[in-house]
Amino acid sequence: MDQTSPITADDLAAARKDFLAERANVVAKNAVSSSGLRAAARVPERVAANTTTFDVEVSQGERTDQERSGRCWMFASLNTMRYRVIKKYNLKTFELSQAYPLFWDKLEKSNWFFENVLDTLDEPLDGRLVSYLLTDxxxxxxxxxxxxxxxKKYGVAPKEAMPETACSRNTHELDKYLTRYLRGAAKRLRESHAAGVGAADLSQMRKEMVGDVYHLLVTCLGEPPQSFSARVRDRDDKLALSGTFTPQEFFAEAVGMELDDYVSLISAPTADKPFGHVYTVDRLGNVVEAGGVRYLNLPPDELKRVAIAQLKDNLPVWFGCDVDQSYVRDEGIMDVAALDVDGLLGFDVEGCMDKAERLDYGESAMTHAMVLEGVNLDEKGAPTLWKVENSWGKDHGRNGFDTLSDPWFDEYVYQVVVDKRYLTDDERRTYETAEPTHLAPWDPMGSLARVR
Structure with missing residues (x-):
């Protein structure tokens, strides 16, 4: 464009006249300014359609609470694992330590960060890649x-073996000071390299930096147990499990999950990601020796098919979504028809882009991980409503669980994790053998579940 287009007094007068010409605009203004946009857009009939009874349902224990942390992906993962413990030992409820993997994730992510810093020493500091690596x-x-x-590296532990601390319940201070240290460490590594320090000395600096991170984490979270005594009583108060375990031994004995059988499926309908192909995201991961992530991209109906199959086998399903879209949060309802924002405003806001366009233009990405633990099916066996185990405590939603309408699944569910036995032969072969397409670090499929 060759000329600027300032907002003029005539433009403002026309906009005001247009607004006041419609009675509905004035009513909407009064409602929204008093109660908020979502509250005014709430459609009670659609909210009422979200039932609390399900055709297929997995019975979990008491609801967990990630509190003021972004550990939803850990809670969702541990909730799929604790279900196996509850089922195996006939327990009323059970909870695995969420502080334990938090400790190791921070340590491994720090080492992963140093790895990336050393790999980009000659990249410009203000370039997109280094700027991205330093962002979070x-x-x-x-x-x-x-x-x-x-x-796989560290195992799991009962919550009693490593309970929550002030810094795990609210990770803001831990993240703030650890991030500051890591950025300072990146500065030292880059400046040392520029001054001619060799690779061996840089590697030694890295080891000392990892030691500093360990020191900080123990200070904030306590030292993770190398072994612990565990005693678990069943519903009849009989001792169902007793002994001393390392975290790896406890995972093998109590959880017994074949981790490598579980695969990550995504549904991203953008032009650069054809369905039926395998993808990875550059520089995304935590444990260096484990490598990064691997996805098979499939249409939403395939994600639903495998999720239903796993639920019917009485196993919950880890999934990732953009939770804040079309969400009646207090009531725990994810439903594209539960909020009529566009009807309230009189023009398209929620409806201005489709799923692919939202991904391409930065409007949507995976933000939260939860667990599917139930589904309702119509007379043809197609899903209509999903039951969701959240990690925001028993007072959220309806006794701690949410509901998710099937149209919402189409629009905002981006990832499910299922046993690969539920894939078709072609899907399994592709996932296991295809060379993955590499996505840029900032691709929306590289977003991390982190909603607090």
Whole structure:
């Protein structure tokens, strides 16, 4: 454009006249300014359609609470694992320590960050790549493949073996000071390289920096147990499990999940990601020796098919979504028809882009991980409504769980994790053998579940 277009007094007068000409605009103004946009846009009939009874349902224990942290992906992962413990030992409820993987994730992410810093020493500091790496080097967020890597290396522990601390319940201070340290460490590594320090000395600096991070984490979270005594009583108050375990031994004995059988499926309908192909995201991960992430991109109906199959086998399903879209949060309802924002405003806001366009233009990405634990099916076996286990405590939603309408699934669910036995032969072969297409670090499929 060759000329500027300032807003003129005539433009403002026309806009005001147009607004006041419609009675509905004035009513909307009064309602929204008094109660908020979402509250005024709430459609009670659609809210009422979200039932609390389900055709297929997995019975979990008491609801968990991530409190003021972005550990949703850890809670969702541990909730799929604790279900196996509850089922195996006939327990009323059970909870695995969420502080334990938090400790190791922060340590491993710090080492992953140093790895990337050393790999980009000659990249410009103000270039997109280094700027991206420095933006959020050790935030709370993550994805399933990253959690799998932590469990394979470090195992799991009962909550009593490593309980919550002030810094795990509210990770703001931990993240703030650890991030500052890591950025300072990146500065030292880059400046040392520019001054001619060799690779061996830089590697030694890195080891000392990892030691500093360990020191900070123990100070904030306590030292993770190398072994612990565990005693678990069943519904009849009989001792169902007793002994001393390392975290790896406890995972093998109590959880017994074949982690490598569980694969990550995404649904991203953008032009650069054809369905039926495998993808990875550059520089996304935590445990260096485990590598990064691996996805198979499929249409939403395929994600639903495998999720239903796993639920019917009485196993919950980890999934990632853009939780804040079309969400009646207090009531725990994810439904594209539950909020009529466009009808309230009189023009398209929520309806101005489709799913692919929202991804391409930065309007949507995976922000939160939860667990599917139920589904309603119509007479043809197609899903209509999903039951969701959240990690915001028992007072959220309806006794701690949410509901998710099937049209909402189409629009805002981006990832599910299922046993690969539910894939078709072609899908399984592609996932296991295809060379992945590499996505840029800032691709929306590289977003981390982190909503607090």
């Amino acid at each position: 080097p050790v935030g709370d967020g993550g994805q399933w493949d990253m959690f799998k890597a932590l469990v």
